[in-house]
Amino acid sequence: MAEQHSLSGLTPEQAKEFHEQWKITYTTFAGLAAVAHILVLVWKPWF
Amino acid sequence: MAEQQIPRPRNPEDDWKVWLVVNPSTWLIPILALVLLIALTVHSFILTSAKYNFLAG
Numbered sequence: 001m002a003e004q005h006s007l008s009g010l011t012p013e014q015a016k017e018f019h020e021q022w023k024i025t026y027t028t029f030a031g032l033a034a035v036a037h038i039l040v041l042v043w044k045p046w047f
Numbered sequence: 048m049a050e051q052q053i054p055r056p057r058n059p060e061d062d063w064k065v066w067l068v069v070n071p072s073t074w075l076i077p078i079l080a081l082v083l084l085i086a087l088t089v090h091s092f093i094l095t096s097a098k099y100n101f102l103a104g
Contacts (some may be wrong), residue, residue, distance in 0.1 A: 006067035018071050019063035044098060 010018070040046075056064060093099050 008066060008068055008070035010066050010070060012067065015066035016063045018066050
């Protein structure tokens with residue numbers, strides 16, 4: 001059977017490996033943003 | 048020819064498949080640059096508001 005190439009050229013293993021790091025980085029970013037918003041809320045509530 | 052039925056993805060377990068379409072070695076930096084651009088835009092907009100100008104004394 002012809003070798004399956006993805007559109008991006010990554011293999012499923014590479015895609016899964018990258019996605020694991022992507023999830024960690026995104027969760028950290030969202031966590032920091034949440035903390036920043038809580039600090040602003042304590043400083044000057046906007047609702 | 049019968050139209051090929053592509054199964055709909057189930058998320059979040061199929062989220063990783065996005066990288067089978069978008070190559071991160073090409074697009075990771077542009078994506079991060081866009082996130083930075085959005086953050087700078089939002090923060091500059093907030094600076095225009097008197098109440099939340101975090102630079103004004």
